[in-house]
Amino acid sequence: MKLKTYLKLTVLSTFLIAYMLISTSCTGLSKAEQAYNNFTEKWATADYSSMYEMLTNESKEYISEDDFISRYTNIFSAINANNLTFEIDGEKIKEDGIITIPFKLTMNTLTGDLSLTDYKLTLVKEDKDYKIKWNESLIFPNMVKDDKVRVSTTQAKRGSILDRNGTVLAEDGTLVTVGIYPSNFNKSNVEAKITEIANALDISEDNITSKLNANTNPEHFIPLVDVLPNDSKLSTLKNRDEEGILLNEKVGRVYYGGESFGRLIGYIGSITAEELESNIEKGYSDTSLIGKAGLEQVYEDTLRGNDAAEIYIERGMDRITIASTEVKDGNDIKLSIDTDLQNKIYSEMTGEKGAATAVDPKTGEVLAMVSAPSYDSNTFTTYISKTQEAKWEENDHTDEINRFNKTYSPGSTMKFLTSVIGLENGVIDPNEEKDIEGLTWQEDSSWGDYKITRVIDPGKSVNLKDAANYSDNIYYAQVALELGSEKFINGLKNFGVGEELTFEYPMETTQISNDGELSRDILLADTGYGQGEIMVTPLHMALFYSTLANEGNIMQPRLVISQNSESKVWKEGLISKDNLKTLVDTFTALINDSGATLADGAVPGHRVAGKSGSAEIKESQDDTNGTENGWFVSVDPDSSKISIAMIIEDVKGRGGSHVTIPKVRNVMDYYLNK
Structure with missing residues (x-):
């Protein structure tokens, strides 16, 4: 028994020791x-x-x-x-x-x-x-x-932005950095040279002094501003090494379109911490440049190149590569924009706040997209002068608003859509005359004090052509009510109102009303003549009227033709053949015929169709302090070269939409005759 007990204890001890060793190891x-x-x-x-x-x-x-x-x-x-x-x-x-x-x-x-x-x-x-x-x-x-880790980079070229004819609108080019070499600059005449540079560059002397005082190394070049090589400000500044004034060339983004293109093309700038965080996996660094506005921002991923980079170990004379990538330049984008047309439109809008968009009715190519006022994109890749800063302060930085992608109330330009929907649904007989008396009207007493007003009482019954010519709000309100909300809404949806638009530039979404419904008779009636809550962009309005020059169809709008090269129909068969003839006759008559109310929109030698509109922006029907926006849309139904919509803000007391009409007429005259 003792032997068995001893053996058991020995086995158990051995097991425990092994377990402890394994346990300790684990x-x-x-x-x-x-x-x-x-x-x-x-x-x-x-x-x-x-x-x-x-x-x-x-x-x-x-x-x-x-x-x-x-x-x-x-x-x-x-x-x-x-x-x-x-x-x-x-x-x-x-x-x-x-x-x-x-x-x-x-x-x-x-x-x-x-x-x-x-x-x-x-x-x-x-x-x-x-x-x-x-x-x-x-x-x-x-x-x-003793190894050193090194990083070597070769900057990629950012893609260029070109117009339809291959004219460069933005590219990587040459900038000139004006700066100071303190070791020589501080030897003599420091204050005089600071004044000279400040006056030449239109910047503050304090700006120069603070940079000079912050520098601790007299051999370190102090950059002040970047300027374009052809900038007139450089005419009085020369490279004077012995005086410590240096002009060094560098690669930078250069823009050629001026103010007419600023809001469309945008600009690039230094990446922010927030932008770096949101693009953490795309290879940006804290020294990267990134698109900040316009197409430079929208097409950042296309335009941006990938820099060549090498991470390596430096060991004496040896170079041991850890990782590397080859340079990949960014891709160019070619726009459908006609530079001369863009410039012409912007010149007509100088001094105004507004927007304009022109399209080719047959191809859907966007020929111009203008927001006014705008800026020169070079301002953001060079520097902001005192004069420019004062100008922005004076106009309350209104150029920071991009207007061509905003939605607006269409005013009486809406009457074209109501005409189409009324004709296509058999509610409008173009020869039938409505007996409307006076300047005000309401459907019945349930409307209370609310009445629809019209500017002109022709003193006779009115048909479609009369209603369009006199811009008769009452006529179009009655058409909308006769259509009813369901048919009217379906008609608007056929034109793409309320639909998210597939387009290369982000646009605000149009709307039929705030809730998408027209369940109240007053709202339905108001929408019929372009008030109510309906909102559209200038691009949409140009597309709507392009149906008069494209057999009742709307083409898919296209801006970047290097990627979107094929013409496609967006909305087909919106207007039947017979109704198309009626509509062309109706909306050319109010410009070209004897007694036309929009004769100031006529283009000599060409038949144009169109409609003006004054969109009232006010709190209530009795509001006398509200403002007005003036629209004019014009299209050439015969040559089918252009459909353009322009809106000018704050036209109340200045002639309403007749502020806009001659501007569009001048553009049409230029484009149809060039």
Whole structure:
């Protein structure tokens, strides 16, 4: 019995010792893995100070905390590292109390996604905890002492923006940096030279003085502003090295369209922290330029190139590449815009607030998109002078509003759509005359005090042609009521009102009403003549009237023809053949015939159709303090070259829509005769 008991105890002891050894080993590995996890988690969040605290005492003697933090910060910032992930990559090794954990690091850098293997984290038991034995291989696996990490980049060319004829509107070109070389500049006549530069560049002397005082290195070039090489401000400034005034050339974004193109083309600028965060995986860095407005912003991904980049280790005379990418220039975009037409429209709108859009009725190509007032895009890639700043302050920065993609109340230009819908639904007989008396009307007493007014009482019954010519609100309100909300809404939807438009430039969405319904008779009636709550863009209005020059069809609008080269019908068969003839006759008569109310829109030698409209912006029917916007839409139904819609804001007391009519007429005259 004693022997059996002894044997049992021996077996049990052996088992317990083995278990304890295995358990101790597992516990060691578990604590080591925990240390690995802590270290890599701190690394992923750039908590380099906490990483340093996890090093062995020997490692801390090898590198100071400041140097440790500085190296990681500088290197991983320089390579634009983000989204760091770590993964154990192989078997863990335990030998003589030292545990080695192999791992790999994956991250996004300026060279793209980068995965590095062969990292080894060596952990040593110290003060009851596992500490990291550090050397340079924990920056990059093949680094050794005294290696330097370098980054080399070659800037990619940003794509150009061209008009329909290949004329360059925006490209990477040459800018001139005006600056100071303090070592020579401070030798003599400092105040006089500061005054000279300030006057020549139209900037404040304080701006120059503050930059000069902030500089601590007299051999360091101080850039003041960038200017275009042909800028007249450079005529009085020359490269005077001996006086410390330098003019250095650099690559920069150059725009050629002037103010007429500013709101359309936009500009690029230095990336913000927010933009960098939202584009974290696209390879931007804190020194990147990015599209800020207009097509430069909308087509950022197309225009932007990818810089060539190399991350490498410099070891004496050797260059050891860690990762690299080749340069990839951005792609050009070609627009459907006619530069001369864009300039002509903008010149007609000078001094006004408004917008205009012109389209080719047969192709859907957008020939012009203008917002006024606008800006010269070069202002944002060079600098803002005192004169320019004062101009912006004076006009309350109104050029910061992009108007061509905004929606507006259409006013009486809406009467064309009501005419189409009424004819196509058999509600309007063009020869039938409505007996309307006086200047005011309401359907019945349920309307209370609300009445629809018209400007002219012709003293006779009116048919469609009369109603269009006299812009008879009562006639069109009655048509809308006779149609009823369902037919009227369906008719508007056929034209794309309330539908999200597929187009290369973001546009505000049009609406039939605030809730998409016309459930109230007054709202239905008001919508029939263009008040109510209906909202459209100038592009939509130009497209609506283009049906008169394209057999009752609307083409899909196109702006970037380098990518969208094929003409396609967007809305087909909106107007039947017989009704199309009626509508062309009706909406040309009010411009071209004897007794036409819009004779100031006539273009000598051409028959044009169109309609004006004054959209009242007021709180109620009795509001006398509201303002008006003036519309005019014009299209050539015979040659089918252009349909243009223009709106001018704040025309009340200035002639209403007749402020807009001659501007559009001049554009039509120019374009149809060029």
